[in-house]
Every structure is written in C-alpha cells, then in structure tokens.
Amino acid sequence: MQRVFKLGLLSGLMLAGSAAHANIEWSGFANIGAGFTTGSDEQAFGYEDSVDFKPDTLFALQGRAQLADDLSITTQLMSRGEDNFDLGVEWAYLQYQLNEAWTINAGKLRLPLYNYSDSLDVAYSYHWLRTPQAVYRVPFDNFTGASVQHNAFLGDSMLSTQFIVGNFNDSVEVADSQAETDLENLVGVSSSLNYHSWTVRGGFFYSSDVSVELQTPEFNGLMMQLSGADFASLADDLRVDEREGTFASIGLNFDNFDWVFASEYTELEVQDSFLAKQRSFYASLGKRFGSWMPHVTYAGTRDQQADFALATLPEPLAQGVQQLTSSTTQRSNMTSLGLRYDVRAGVAFKFDVTHVDDKALDTRSNVVSFSVQTVF
C-alpha cells in the first residue's frame, strides 16, 4: 500500500512535470563526509580506525510541482552512504495551503521529534557536522500519514505548531540488530515559539501499539528458555508487542547571528518491555567570526534500564534477561569541538572532533571527521 502510494505520488509529480513543466522546481543538497576513530579498537557513529566516507555522506534531489496556487507535490530522493548509496524515496507528500496560517501535508513525511528533525539531512543549514548523536538516536526519521501546520504571529513572536497522525512500519536497528518495527495510531504535536533571537520548543508523541520484532538467536533463545522453564509470562513482558510508547522533547535555542546556543532534552519510553527508558540531552555553544564558526557541544545519555523481578529466576536465565535489558541501556558523555567555515553561500566546510565516554560499555573513543556540505 505504501509503495503504491509512493508510486502514485511519483507519477503524479512526473505528470505534473510534463503537463506544466514551468511549475516544477528542482533543488538538492549533498554532504560528503569522511572520518575515523583514533584508536584501533574504537567504534563510534559508524566509524572505525580506518578512514570511511559512508556514515556522513548523502546526496538528495528534491522536486516540487506546484499544481495550483495552494496545492503542491514534493518528493525527495536520497542516496545515503550508510545504506550503500541505494536510492530511496525519503519524502513524498501532497501539500495543501488552506490559508495564510494553516497548511496540510499528507504522504510520507518527516516525524518532527526533534528541533532539527525537518532539516536533519540538510547539514548545511546547521552548525554541526552532524546533529548530536546522544539525542538524535531514534532509529527512524519518517512516518506515513498527515500533518497539519499552523503559524501564528503574536506581536513580535511567532508560534509554529505541527500536529501529526499516522503510523510507521519498517525494519530498523534495535540493540545492534535489525528488527521489524511497527508503530500504530501514532499521534503527536510539536510547537515552537520564536521571539527575536530566542526559540523554545516542545514536542510530545504517542503510539498506542509499538511492536519491535527482535529476531536475534540470543533473543529467540532466551524467550524459548523462559517459556520452557515456566516463565512464559516474563517472556511476554519482555517482548515489545503492542506496547504504549511515548516520546517527549523540550528545547531552547538562541541565535543572534553572532552567538548561537542550542539545547534539547528528550525522553523515550516504551511501557513494559526490555527497552530502556531513554533520556538524552545536549547543549551547544558557537560564535561566528565572519565566515568561521567554532563551536563546542556537550551531550549525554542517561538511560534507565528496564526493571524485572529476577529473584525467582535460575541464574543463567536471570543473566540472560540482565544482558538483554542492559543492551539497550546507554550511559555516555560526548564532548565535541567543531568548526564551520562558509566557503561561499551554499557551500560549507566542517571539521569535528568528538570524544565519546561510554560508561555502560566502559569504553572511550575519539572520532575525527571532515565534511563538505552544500545546497543547490
């Protein structure tokens, strides 16, 4: 169904393109990044100790066809290094401009979990080489459904609110392996208030049925052992099967085109499952000196491990459950020093060094990365 929908939108775009090609606008962006970790046994953000280009490299082309004054179709085609440059439809949506204040979008859309969700891939638009990975770690970015956007001006301030409704279904990375993930009845609201240089933002999202089908041999083995040892109800409790899920975020930003400050705090919780309650934060400060902008970011994760009564469990099983719940529990601090240099309008060069102190795994690593980021 989703595929049919995508194809429909794509062919609609092409049709619109051929019928009135004057009304179709193409634009694009690209990030070409390279990085490595400084130690031989270090891994972070997809990098190891040999230079790799894939984690922070992507190419995207966006087409927008204006069908009428108030109606347009947008598709964004993207090729990501981390997906071996397979070309995919990142977004495809129909936009209807009800009036000056209200806009309705329907199709495959970006889920506005974070302050930088919308422009996550357009790294040129922000100061970092990549958004702080401690916070930006929900393993999917998009959903299928509809969103309603409202803009209101109150004196000197602008209030921008987005309501979303839809669902998500795809294979995503959970506990270091691919898991078929399903979010049904996904609803949410995100709102930001901008006053001069200041922006405060909050978001809340809810899904009545979150399911994550982890299919690793370890997980399946543990489930079978628990059921076989008369702990079937514990096995059911561990499974992420139609559980309620919530995501909340708050953020404060300041940008007076001299100093830039950005911060966010997020919480993700899937009720009654092996998944940890995720808590993450970052704070970032930068200063512009002409075309140069050095910045520093401190970020962290403070997850709460899922808690199950293990006293009555035989030792190996208790250990298995303990291992499972701790595998999704992140406790880390990340410190980044970065530099943005605006080569010219539309092209930026960025450099970043991040120190990751992983307290859960008791490892430390340094990631050095460079990137050329552009919009065209």
Added chain:
Amino acid sequence: MLKLIKVTLLGTALVWAMASLPAMAQSGAVISQSEIDSARITRIYMGQSRELIAVNQQEGSAVRQAFEANVIGRSAEQIKAHWSRLLFTGRAAELRQVESDEAVLEYVRSNPGTIGYISDASKADDLNILLEF
C-alpha cells in the same frame, strides 16, 4: 565678527552638502502596491509570512547584498542557511528571482499583493516606498 564666522560656516556647510548630493549613493527602496509595516518585510523575505508575495534580485547582485545587509541584517550565507532549512522542509517555496530593477518594477506594478526592492528609490513612481535602504 562672530556673525560673519557663523554665516561663513553655514554657507560652507550648505555648499558642501549641495556639492556632495549628486555624489551620494542613490538609496535603495522596498516597494509594493500595498502598505505594510516595515517590520514585516523581514518576515516576508525570511519565508515566515506570505502576506505579500516577494520577488528577489539575483544572488550576488549589489542591490541584493545591500538589501540583505541593511534591511534583513544578515549575511548572504546566513540567509542561505535559513532558506535551505525552509525549502527542504516544504515550509516555504523559493522566492521568485528576477534580473533587474526594471523587472522588479514591472512585476510589482502588474501584480497586486507583491513586494520587491530596487536599487534606486527614484524609480518607484506610483508605487509605495515601504522602506529606503
């Protein structure tokens, strides 16, 4: 004596002012058929409001640089970064871009509800000058 000095000074100032008038750079102007508060010009050109449809001049042109620096108050790179965020999120469509003051004047004259800017305020004629820069 004092009076003479005053008159001389005044006269010199006047002559200097008159002599330098033609040499003064012509001022740019933001123009429209409509009347709006000048504070809203920035919102319209930053893609936050569509109360008037804006027309832009060529990227890198002197008039656009002056407009962006003096009216918006931001550098071309900062504005580009801001617009890239809007464009790729569907929050705004790219502004129409034309090549000269004359093209801006023609567009704004023939389309009510539009706004533009030109390098020479004296060409505005019948249009409203919302702001000079």
